[in-house]
Amino acid sequence: MANLEPVSSLTTDQARQEIADLQDKLTTYGVAYYENDAPLVEDHVYDELYSRLVALETRFPQFITQDSPTQNVGGAETKSGLSKVTHPEPMLSLGDVFSLEELEEWEQRTVKALGMQPSYNLELKIDGLAVALRYEQGQLKQASTRGNGVIGEDVTANVMTIDQVPKTLKEPVDIEVRGEIFMPKASFAALNEKREEDGQEPFANPRNAAAGSLRQLNPKVTKSRKLAAFIYYTAQPEVIGANTQSELLTRFAELGLPTDTHNRVIGKMAEVKPYLDEYTQKRDQLSYGIDGVVVKVNAFDLEYDLGHTVKIPRWAIAYKFPPEEAQTVVRDIEWTVGRTGAVTPTAVMDPVFLAGTTVQRASLHNPDYLEEKDVRIGDTVTLHKAGDIIPEIGMVIVEKRPKDSQPYQIPTKCPACGAPLVHVEGEVVLRCINPFCPAQIQEQLTHFASRNAMNIDGMGPRVVAQLLAADYVKDVAGIYRLTVEQLLKLDKFKEKSAQNLYNAIQASKDNSLERLLFGLGIRLVGAKAARLIAERFLTLPKIAAAKEGEIAEIDGIGDAIADSVVQYFDKPQAQKLMAELAQVGVNLEYRNNEPQADENSFFYGKRVVLTGKLESSSRSGIARWLSRHGADVVGSVSSKTDLVIAGKDAGSKLQKAKELDIPVWDEAEFLTAQRQES
Numbered sequence: 001m002a003n004l005e006p007v008s009s010l011t012t013d014q015a016r017q018e019i020a021d022l023q024d025k026l027t028t029y030g031v032a033y034y035e036n037d038a039p040l041v042e043d044h045v046y047d048e049l050y051s052r053l054v055a056l057e058t059r060f061p062q063f064i065t066q067d068s069p070t071q072n073v074g075g076a077e078t079k080s081g082l083s084k085v086t087h088p089e090p091m092l093s094l095g096d097v098f099s100l101e102e103l104e105e106w107e108q109r110t111v112k113a114l115g116m117q118p119s120y121n122l123e124l125k126i127d128g129l130a131v132a133l134r135y136e137q138g139q140l141k142q143a144s145t146r147g148n149g150v151i152g153e154d155v156t157a158n159v160m161t162i163d164q165v166p167k168t169l170k171e172p173v174d175i176e177v178r179g180e181i182f183m184p185k186a187s188f189a190a191l192n193e194k195r196e197e198d199g200q201e202p203f204a205n206p207r208n209a210a211a212g213s214l215r216q217l218n219p220k221v222t223k224s225r226k227l228a229a230f231i232y233y234t235a236q237p238e239v240i241g242a243n244t245q246s247e248l249l250t251r252f253a254e255l256g257l258p259t260d261t262h263n264r265v266i267g268k269m270a271e272v273k274p275y276l277d278e279y280t281q282k283r284d285q286l287s288y289g290i291d292g293v294v295v296k297v298n299a300f301d302l303e304y305d306l307g308h309t310v311k312i313p314r315w316a317i318a319y320k321f322p323p324e325e326a327q328t329v330v331r332d333i334e335w336t337v338g339r340t341g342a343v344t345p346t347a348v349m350d351p352v353f354l355a356g357t358t359v360q361r362a363s364l365h366n367p368d369y370l371e372e373k374d375v376r377i378g379d380t381v382t383l384h385k386a387g388d389i390i391p392e393i394g395m396v397i398v399e400k401r402p403k404d405s406q407p408y409q410i411p412t413k414c415p416a417c418g419a420p421l422v423h424v425e426g427e428v429v430l431r432c433i434n435p436f437c438p439a440q441i442q443e444q445l446t447h448f449a450s451r452n453a454m455n456i457d458g459m460g461p462r463v464v465a466q467l468l469a470a471d472y473v474k475d476v477a478g479i480y481r482l483t484v485e486q487l488l489k490l491d492k493f494k495e496k497s498a499q500n501l502y503n504a505i506q507a508s509k510d511n512s513l514e515r516l517l518f519g520l521g522i523r524l525v526g527a528k529a530a531r532l533i534a535e536r537f538l539t540l541p542k543i544a545a546a547k548e549g550e551i552a553e554i555d556g557i558g559d560a561i562a563d564s565v566v567q568y569f570d571k572p573q574a575q576k577l578m579a580e581l582a583q584v585g586v587n588l589e590y591r592n593n594e595p596q597a598d599e600n601s602f603f604y605g606k607r608v609v610l611t612g613k614l615e616s617s618s619r620s621g622i623a624r625w626l627s628r629h630g631a632d633v634v635g636s637v638s639s640k641t642d643l644v645i646a647g648k649d650a651g652s653k654l655q656k657a658k659e660l661d662i663p664v665w666d667e668a669e670f671l672t673a674q675r676q677e678s
């Protein structure tokens with residue numbers, strides 16, 4: 001191997017060089033092995049090079065390219081069980097630059113080759129997975145992944161489940177279009193949170209999550225992952241009468257294809273900087289991850305003149321954002337108990353400003369992860385945001401480690417109840433399996449009362465903690481035995497607030513079954529799965545009596561969920577709880593009366609403030625749309641506000657949002673996010 005220096009002692013330039021070399025080599029070997037069935041090297045040589053590349057890319061994630069063998073394993077189409085598709089025209093990936101200087105060099109070459117100054121179309125570089133969609137007479141016939149560029153995988157059945165990808169275009173054209181399938185940040189965060197709670201390994205970034213969700217043999221899984229898409233390329237623009245890239249995007253939108261509307265045409269490269277600056281700053285606020293900006297010559301006749309090298313087109317280049325990284329010191333490692341008993345470690349660090357927000361905590365996911373990173377209290381660590389959103393520890397800076405440092409000891413007992421922690425087979429997390437663990441009960445009750453479960457207004461974590469401490473409740477059925485007198489004894493409760501909470505509790509008895517089922521907090525059963533199951537079986541006793549096969553049959557529910565539901569109701573505690581809920585008067589039937597917000601929506605659970613003059617729709621119309629998507633539209637800006645949507649002439653609320661460092665969207669930004677959701 002060319003370079004066996006420890007990964008941690010490489011300079012950025014060395015790493016970049018070595019990563020590029022390895023990516024090339026492994027791609028060549030991969031094609032020979034998988035597609036031509038003619039290996040060029042022994043398997044172990046391939047494996048060694050491959051793991052070296054993984055190590056390098058883990059340390060220097062900024063150099064992971066979409067066509068790196070680690071991202072798109074050569075021959076994955078064979079291993080994955082999906083069938084192969086040969087692309088009519090190779091799907092090339094773009095050349096990368098990492099600085100303005102390199103971008104200017106690219107432009108000089110371009111101008112020289114053309115003998116003139118072209119205009120450019122700038123687009124955001126979406127952090128997703130490249131796909132090709134073939135339409136015949138306007139009907140979607142085939143969808144395929146990029147694969148190695150020449151041969152991809154057939155993912156038609158999976159792409160058909162993505163709402164945003166039209167099955168029928170608005171014009172009956174024959175065209176192959178290409179774009180990016182990606183996972184919006186909210187779906188990514190929710191998915192990873194759920195995976196952790198369910199004892200599964202979280203996805204490293206939205207791109208991996210999108211790839212894992214798309215390259216599935218089971219379209220039901222893909223459907224549940226709520227992927228989105230933007231289309232930005234075709235090799236046949238003449239079919240739809242587009243002469244420039246910017247026209248092409250407009251035509252795509254007219255055909256009903258999803259496009260990103262943040263593109264901008266510039267007359268010369270000097271105008272690129274404001275765009276780069278703007279989106280370097282705004283990227284945290286976008287509802288999807290971007291990792292750079294794509295610059296394309298904005299005229300197809302010029303593109304044809306420029307052509308492409310064997311590997312990359314000459315008429316486009318990708319500018320990659322520099323990685324945003326910070327250093328800080330780990331002060332503590334906290335272990336928290338989730339509602340299903342998963343006990344997960346979180347690093348508590350000195351606060352540091354990173355990519356738009358102050359960060360103090362980062363999940364360490366599970367004991368294996370913690371041990372692999374060897375994070376210790378007192379360590380200086382690098383910190384970045386996975387997928388622009390989730391703070392993540394990159395590596396420990398070993399040189400800065402205190403001399404008396406000791407490896408971190410993984411706890412063996414539950415931090416809340418002291419019960420021994422167990423490793424359930426097939427899971428990476430530790431679990432407290434004590435059914436009476438107070439931390440689990442606290443989480444269960446809070447979840448039960450939450451907005452998208454039983455929606456008991458006023459029963460947040462602090463109230464729940466007091467109710468448990470005072471021994472007023474022991475389980476969710478106990479909530480319905482609370483009296484106004486008891487509530488009055490809670491901290492800061494007055495006559496009116498106690499009565500309000502009591503009323504909210506009573507009102508929740510009439511909720512339709514799906515809320516109750518979700519509220520029970522059964523492993524793997526999210527709000528959407530709960531609704532599907534409730535719709536099918538109509539009463540809680542029928543769900544409890546259902547066979548695994550009957551549940552798994554439901555479209556959108558897999559074997560894992562079915563198994564979890566059956567296991568839950570197999571326990572005597574569940575039967576007892578069901579009887580008690582019936583006894584206190586909680587409705588156990590499905591009432592098909594309310595539209596349910598989609599838990600995968602970007603807006604789900606967010607507190608949003610509208611201000612200023614909004615032009616696309618009335619403010620109340622936008623507020624209604626937001627509530628339907630699970631947002632809480634509130635009147636005033638506070639530190640709890642997640643997002644401010646500011647129209648024209650916004651005043652004090654906008655000012656306040658800026659002071660509090662709360663993300664602010666203009667109306668165009670909102671409309672883009674809205675389009676993504678529909």
Ligand SMILES: [Zn+2]
Nearest residue numbers: 414417432437
């Ligand atoms: Zn416990």
